[in-house]
Each structure stands twice: as C-alpha cells, then as structure tokens.
Amino acid sequence: MVAYEIAWWKRGVVYQIYPRSFQDSNSDGIGDLEGIRSRLDYLVWLGVDAVWLSPIFLSPMADFGYDVADYRVIDPIFGSLEDFDRLLADVHRRGLKLVLDFVPNHTSIAHAWFRESLSSRTSAKRDWYIWRDPAPGGGPPNNWLSNFGGPAWTLDPVSGQYYHHAFLPEQPDLNWRNPAVREAMYEVLKFWLDRGVDGFRVDVIWHLIKDREFRDNPPNPAYDSRQAEINRFLQLYSADQPEVHEVVAEMRAVIDLYPDRVLIGEIYLPLERLVTYYGHDLSGAHLPFNFQLIHTAWNAREIAALIHDYEIALPEGGWPNWVLGNHDQSRVAARVGKAQARIAAMLLLTLRGTPTLYYGDEIGLDRVDVAPEFVQDPWEKNEPGLGLGRDPERTPMQWDQAQYAGFSRVTPWVPLAPSHDHCNVAVLRDDPQSILSLYRALMETRRKHLVLSVGDYAQLFTSAPDVLVYERELGAERLIVLLNFSSHAQEVSLPQTDAERSVLLSTFLDRSGESVGRAVNLRAHEGVIVEYC
Numbered sequence: 414m415v416a417y418e419i420a421w422w423k424r425g426v427v428y429q430i431y432p433r434s435f436q437d438s439n440s441d442g443i444g445d446l447e448g449i450r451s452r453l454d455y456l457v458w459l460g461v462d463a464v465w466l467s468p469i470f471l472s473p474m475a476d477f478g479y480d481v482a483d484y485r486v487i488d489p490i491f492g493s494l495e496d497f498d499r500l501l502a503d504v505h506r507r508g509l510k511l512v513l514d515f516v517p518n519h520t521s522i523a524h525a526w527f528r529e530s531l532s533s534r535t536s537a538k539r540d541w542y543i544w545r546d547p548a549p550g551g552g553p554p555n556n557w558l559s560n561f562g563g564p565a566w567t568l569d570p571v572s573g574q575y576y577h578h579a580f581l582p583e584q585p586d587l588n589w590r591n592p593a594v595r596e597a598m599y600e601v602l603k604f605w606l607d608r609g610v611d612g613f614r615v616d617v618i619w620h621l622i623k624d625r626e627f628r629d630n631p632p633n634p635a636y637d638s639r640q641a642e643i644n645r646f647l648q649l650y651s652a653d654q655p656e657v658h659e660v661v662a663e664m665r666a667v668i669d670l671y672p673d674r675v676l677i678g679e680i681y682l683p684l685e686r687l688v689t690y691y692g693h694d695l696s697g698a699h700l701p702f703n704f705q706l707i708h709t710a711w712n713a714r715e716i717a718a719l720i721h722d723y724e725i726a727l728p729e730g731g732w733p734n735w736v737l738g739n740h741d742q743s744r745v746a747a748r749v750g751k752a753q754a755r756i757a758a759m760l761l762l763t764l765r766g767t768p769t770l771y772y773g774d775e776i777g778l779d780r781v782d783v784a785p786e787f788v789q790d791p792w793e794k795n796e797p798g799l800g801l802g803r804d805p806e807r808t809p810m811q812w813d814q815a816q817y818a819g820f821s822r823v824t825p826w827v828p829l830a831p832s833h834d835h836c837n838v839a840v841l842r843d844d845p846q847s848i849l850s851l852y853r854a855l856m857e858t859r860r861k862h863l864v865l866s867v868g869d870y871a872q873l874f875t876s877a878p879d880v881l882v883y884e885r886e887l888g889a890e891r892l893i894v895l896l897n898f899s900s901h902a903q904e905v906s907l908p909q910t911d912a913e914r915s916v917l918l919s920t921f922l923d924r925s926g927e928s929v930g931r932a933v934n935l936r937a938h939e940g941v942i943v944e945y946c
C-alpha cells in the first residue's frame with residue numbers, strides 16, 4: 414500500500430479552527446478568514462493535512478454561527494466570498510484540504526425561509542419548519558427540551574402554533590421530512606463543492622429526523638439536577654430516528670458526485686448507535702465523529718477497552734476516527750492535566766484511523782475561567798453555574814508575547830488565557846521539548862510511518878499498572894506504542910524477538926534512537942514509540 418493510494422481523509426490529520434478565535438486581521442477582536450489565511454504556513458509547519466472551519470456563514474450569532482441566516486453568504490465578521498475563495502486557493506496551494514461546517518438541522522430565525530414560514534399558516538414555506546398545535550389543554554405540544562435548557566418549543570402568538578427548536582429559540586429546526594427542504598439543502602452543498610471545498614462536518618446530523626408522531630420522551634432515571642436540563646429525558650423520540658439514515662445517504666450521494674470529498678458527521682451517541690451512521694453498505698458518513706475519548710475515564714484499562722470495543726463495533730470497511738477535543742468540550746489539558754496531555758497527543762496520533770485535533774491543544778491551551786460578566790455562550794447564560802459554558806475552550810489562539818498574544822491588536826471577544834506570555838507558538842516552537850514540538854514530531858512520524866495511520870492495531874498484554882501497550886503493523890513494518898497513564902515510573906516488558914529495537918519517539922523528546930532491550934523503562938507520564946530496526 415502506498416500513501417497516495419489511500420484517501421487523504423484516511424491518512425491525514427484534521428485540524429479544527431474556531432474562526433472567531435484563531436487570528437483577527439481587522440482589529441475587531443474577532444478572528445476572520447484573512448487571519449486564518451495569514452496563518453496557513455504555521456499549519457503546514459505543524460504538519461496537519463486538512464482544516465475544518467466552524468461556521469463562517471451569515472449569522473446573527475445567537476449561537477456564534479450555528480444559527481445560519483444564509484448558507485451561501487460569508488458573515489461580514491469573517492470576511493467576504495472573495496476572501497473565502499482566496500483562502501481556499503491558498504489552502505490548496507499548500508497541499509492542504511478545507512472542510513466546512515454544514516448546519517442542516519436548523520437555521521437562524523433571521524433566515525428568509527423561516528421568516529416566510531412564520532408569516533402565516535398557509536405560507537408556501539410553512540412546512541419547511543416544524544409547526545405544531547398546542548397540547549390539548551394548552552402549552553407546548555410535547556415534553557421535548559432544548560439542548561440549551563427550557564422547552565424545545567416556542568409559541569408564535571399570531572398563528573397560535575409552536576415551532577420546534579432542538580437548540581435556542583433563535584435556531585428553528587428545519588423539517589427534513591419535506592423533500593423541498595432536502596433539495597434546497599443539497600443545493601447548498603453543491604454550491605460549496607463547486608467552489609472546491611473538500612468536504613463537510615455536518616452539525617448534529619443525528620438530530621435531523623424526529624418522531625413522526627412527536628411522542629413524549631421518557632424520563633431519564635439517571636438524571637440529577639447538577640446536569641444540563643436536557644438530561645431529564647432520554648432523547649428517544651427527538652433524535653436518532655431510523656429514517657435519518659436515508660437523509661445521510663442522500664447527503665453522501667451529493668458528496669460522491671465530486672471526487673475525493675469527505676462527509677463527517679457530528680454524533681453524540683453510544684458506540685453501537687454511532688457506528689450505524691456509516692450507513693447500510695457504507696452509504697452514510699465517511700467519518701461519524703468518534704468522541705468517546707472525551708467521555709471515557711482517563712486510565713489505561715478504560716481506554717484499552719474503548720479502543721477494543723470501537724474496533725469491534727466498526728462495520729466492515731468502516732474507517733475509524735478519534736477526537737480529543739472541540740469547541741463544545743472542555744480542553745483536553747483541563748480534563749487530563751498538563752502531564753497527561755502529552756500521553757493524549759501520542760494516543761490520538763498513533764491510533765488507527767483519522768485524528769482530529771482542536772486548535773490550541775497543540776500548545777497545551779488549558780481551560781480559561783471566564784468571569785460571569787464576560788460570559789458569551791448562550792448555554793452558560795441559560796443554565797449558569799453548572800459548568801456547561803463553552804467559552805473556556807474557545808479562547809484566542811496564542812501566537813506570541815504581544816499584548817493580545819498576537820491574536821488581535823484589541824481586546825478579544827472572549828478572555829485570553831493568562832498563560833499567554835509563556836504558552837504561545839513563538840516560545841514553544843523554539844523549545845525542542847515543548848508540547849508543540851511533540852505534536853509536530855508526532856505528525857512528522859505519522860507521515861513517515863504509514864503504519865501509524867492505516868496499520869492494524871493490536872493491544873499487547875502488560876502487567877505494568879496503568880500502562881497501555883499496543884502494536885501497529887503494516888506489511889513488514891511494526892511499531893510498539895507504550896503509554897504510561899500513571900504518575901510512577903514503570904518497567905514494561907516487550908515481546909521477545911531477535912530483532913533490534915530502538916526508541917522512535919518519546920513524549921519527552923529526549924531519547925530517540927536509544928536502543929531497547931527486553932523491557933522499556935517509562936518515566937512518570939511518559940509515552941514511547943518503539944521501532945524494530
């Protein structure tokens with residue numbers, strides 16, 4: 414197998430940019446497309462293959478771009494269509510790919526479709542959204558809740574009907590049972606595919622179809638009041654309905670009209686449900702996002718079990734993928750700690766399948782405490798104090814030691830991490846043992862050793878506590894990865910062999926080439942890749 418025969422989205426590393434927070438070029442405190450364009454050389458230097466941009470389309474920004482008012486227009490905050498075309502051309506010129514965020518479940522209330530739908534019960538677009546009469550006796554049509562708290566229904570006093578919104582009232586859900594909606598949205602995909610984008614990450618893809626009869630969701634016996642309100646009920650009827658797979662397959666068919674594009678689905682479901690999104694005979698998403706590493710307890714036993722269960726659950730030919738963080742989840746460094754963040758990096762980049770990296774994780778960006786008066790995220794505003802807010806993982810990228818970390822010349826839209834004077838690209842790139850140097854070395858190693866992205870995975874037994882050991886194998890090449898999840902030094906025996914072995918890479922970046930005998934001594938929190946010479 415040679416690298417160029419393998420699809421880019423199988424072999425490459427995806428890098429997610431939250432555009433508001435990457436680079437501001439026009440000094441309004443908010444990142445933009447020109448800013449991203451000016452940082453492309455960094456991404457090449459880092460070694461990623463594809464860039465996924467969170468939404469950049471016209472939006473009132475009630476949910477920071479996940480409320481789209483026009484799918485074909487770039488929001489002026491981010492730039493213009495010309496800026497976009499220039500960015501795309503520059504991305505391609507550097508041999509990178511560009512993936513856009515597609516938000517099909519809902520629009521903004523400011524979208525012309527919704528305004529028309531709202532205008533009267535008999536409007537031609539009434540059925541483009543989900544309108545229902547009040548429950549008998551009044552009130553919302555059923556017990557469905559919004560993911561951001563409160564009912565998932567808002568009353569239009571003029572028509573006397575409620576519209577459904579799985580998220581904010583400013584994000585009305587489209588009616589994907591209506592073929593006209595599907596057609597219109599597939600035209601949107603084609604609009605961007607024709608411009609040359611390399612694929613889409615589809616927002617909340619498992620939400621698109623709801624129960625035809627709008628039955629009440631059953632109560633969740635495990636709910637407790639410290640959780641988000643949405644967890645009061647099991648989302649049995651409001652999402653993940655069997656008919657959704659037909660829609661996903663239709664989207665995939667649109668994508669397949671163009672060569673070499675990718676369809677990624679955002680799906681928060683248990684493993685056995687998640688893998689159904691590969692679709693019948695792989696007619697669904699190329700990559701149903703696998704967020705399991707974010708939610709699994711951070712120890713060797715649980716992670717080993719997760720990898721095993723995922724590998725087993727994958728359908729024949731279904732390509733694995735792994736995600737450590739995104740704009741909705743607490744930063745990996747905050748979840749597992751600074752020392753284990755290096756283990757997380759090595760794990761992500763040595764597992765079989767496509768890794769997705771969240772901007773800033775490569776410099777070890779930690780959570781940032783956002784004082785109540787600076788809160789931006791609507792979820793935090795709706796359900797304060799439960800730790801649900803997403804601002805802490807959306808803080809500006811830290812480039813250098815300038816006042817605003819080189820992100821902007823003015824105060825950024827969300828607070829900057831206090832660490833920015835020492836935790837920034839300019840400082841860390843000159844430090845051969847920094848986490849940034851580690852990420853770069855891992856991606857370089859992955860590029861050189863195809864076995865790391867596409868080779869077989871097999872867990873190896875070890876008696877060392879809290880250490881995960883696995884082998885990757887492709888043809889004649891074999892690598893062993895040893896990850897010490899514990900804060901103790903550990904001696905780990907390796908399978909017997911006559912072949913010579915040496916350290917290819919350590920998470921501390923200080924023992925490459927060291928020869929390895931029958932055992933490897935791992936320091937606390939150390940990960941090592943061993944190669945057969």
Ligand code: GLC
Nearest residue numbers: 476479516580616617740741
């Ligand atoms: C997805 C996005 C999230 C957004 C929500 C509603 O989960 O990742 O940021 O708030 O959908 O669009």
